[in-house]
Amino acid sequence: MGGYGDVQCIDENGIRLDGRTVGEIRPISIEVGVVPVADGSARMRWGLNDVIAAVYGPMEAHPRKIQRQDRAVLDVRYNMAPFSTTDRIRPGFNRRSREISKVTAEALESVVLTELYPRSKIRVEIEIICAEAGTRCAGITAASVALAHAGIPMSDMVVSVASGKVHDIVVCDLNKEEDNYGEADLPMGILPNSGELVFLQMDGDLSPEQFQEAWDYNMGAVSVIHEHMVAALKGGEA
Amino acid sequence: MKGRQVARPDNMSGDNTAGGPRDSQQAPLLVAPGEDLGDSGEYSAGHGVVAMNGRLRAVKQGRKNTQDGTVSVEPRRTAYVPRPSDLVIGYIEGCTSNIWFIDIGAPFNAILPMSLGPSKAEFGGIRKVLDIGDAILCRVQEVEENHSSVVTMKGMGLRAIRSGTVEEIDPHLLGRLIGRGGNNLRQLKEETECRLIAGDNGRVWIDGEVTGMVEARAKLNDLLMEAKVAEYGGVA
């Protein structure tokens, strides 16, 4: 979190740079079947974020050493396309992507009934085509829809959303400027049917009251996002 | 779940859910993973449904089906999971001196031991009997606890497939392909003058004149498209 004071992200009326109020999330649209050759796929547009998730499997896990005798492994890859950001991203190994892939896999493993497919592997590919803050949240959410679309049994889908703080004001669903110049970011992965959590990160600086406020914004956003996920799945392929 | 009220952007006022959750005409049939399907005391959990803490919950996306005291979900897509006595079409992927490894479209490959093969081979002659890349019609003999399976070619009609083409569909659509009492499949055979055998793993063998095969394949694709539309209650 930077903390550069020269960009005014919220005006005196509480209106943000993209015209939203502090407790408003960016527009969302989700469609399924966007990768025709995959077993399941979803595209999520969330603000300017454009994320594609594809699922392959369950299939035989190679190499053998990654096989688990009692369950399937989720092989998750989060990646940003070279043209997804203002400055081009060089393809190849990247510590940030590795970490996000790991926490995403662990969040999704908490809901996928992996014990039904011992020794196999389910590949989940998350590609960020266009990025505008909150790509990991959009990635987890899109991957949940893609898994459901692929017919992979799961006890619930994961809804992921981040709230944070800019100029000492807590706001829901950070955009790019707020992410760059804000003081805190709290991404969470929540199960819409139980309110339980499977993913949690935070960085920055929040007072106990602000933390509670950001937490409550995330919880409040779940049903809004979940409706879109369910509608995309039930609406079928375009 | 408690939470702070979150405002919706204008484009999300709820009328863009194309045939989605609020449409009472067809919606109740379609479920998403995690959806609550009622008390587990009243019904038992069938395919795609689990009982958790006294409630039934969908674990797959698809169409809800209530029949004979059981709630199940007919999924949009299924991966083939082998069961004993399934008739399947497989490809030879590799071999040792007395075992063939068969791709049957399941998460795990099957093995075909020489003793269950079409004929005995001399030592070193296994590829003369069935070579890598050959297609076979076989039956699942047993499925082990860890999901590996053994297939056999001993039985009526089981053999190597040397002509025609093999198409693939999702296993759960086989019922639609075959139809009540095998009517649809019979009709397809008559119209295209082709021989058709549908394996339980979703692979369909088509053999006949080239024009017939092309026609059969097109019909198969039409059927899959229809199934897709029907699944979503005509809104796809």
Place this chain on the structure above:
Amino acid sequence: MGIPLVPKLLRAHLAELAENDSRHDGRGRFEGRDLELEIDCLERAEGSARVRMGDTIVYAGVKFQIMTPYPDRPNEGGLMCSAEVRPVAGRGWEPGPPSPESIELGRVVDRGIRESGCINVEELCLIPGEKAWQVILDLFAISDDGNLFDAFALAGIAALKSAVLPAERYEIGEDRPLGVAKTPVMCSYHKVGGRFVYDADKREELGGDERIHITLGDDDHVHSLQKGLKGIFTAAEFDEIMVEARSKCAELRSLLDQKLAGE
């Protein structure tokens, strides 16, 4: 998974279809799949395009960087073209460093664009010997159902033609379109069942033999050729597809012009 298994039945079936002058999806020998071209579809790229050919879907995005010109060419900017086929695009594509297949894809597309001279690299120079624009074209596959070459080449030239130099962001003057004077277009032919067909899908690629990629510029000038995969072909076979390529490239070029003109 590695190298996919080629069912013998598939090869035999494709040969049988070829004898009857038929294709497995009912297309004519030189008929392409349904084609969609969308331009300027990526918010963060300075130029972009999305191409869909049947179930093959690719994106192309253009980014710019400031570079120091190479010492032997102090008055020239740079053009770089790279293709990435990540595992998202299909079961057969694996993670890890770029495979020889994706490197070939990027290089063949690169040659077609570079050799056509459609970009004047001297115009990219800002201060001779010190500062110049580098154009970076990234080709990215989302769904591979065969013929990524043609999809990449079309998306690539479309993205370049729509690209705008972000001079304002770098505080070196006003934004201006990247001048792309010519329109090189690629057509690929795959030998399936013993004869060349246009726009092979994954199944035809799997059961086929060699492929030939032809990039033609304006006025039918040839800018790049590539023969890939195992196989032998005759001069007569090549002549036949070259004639086809001329009309097909012209067709694609006019489609592209139409799209760029906003229909």
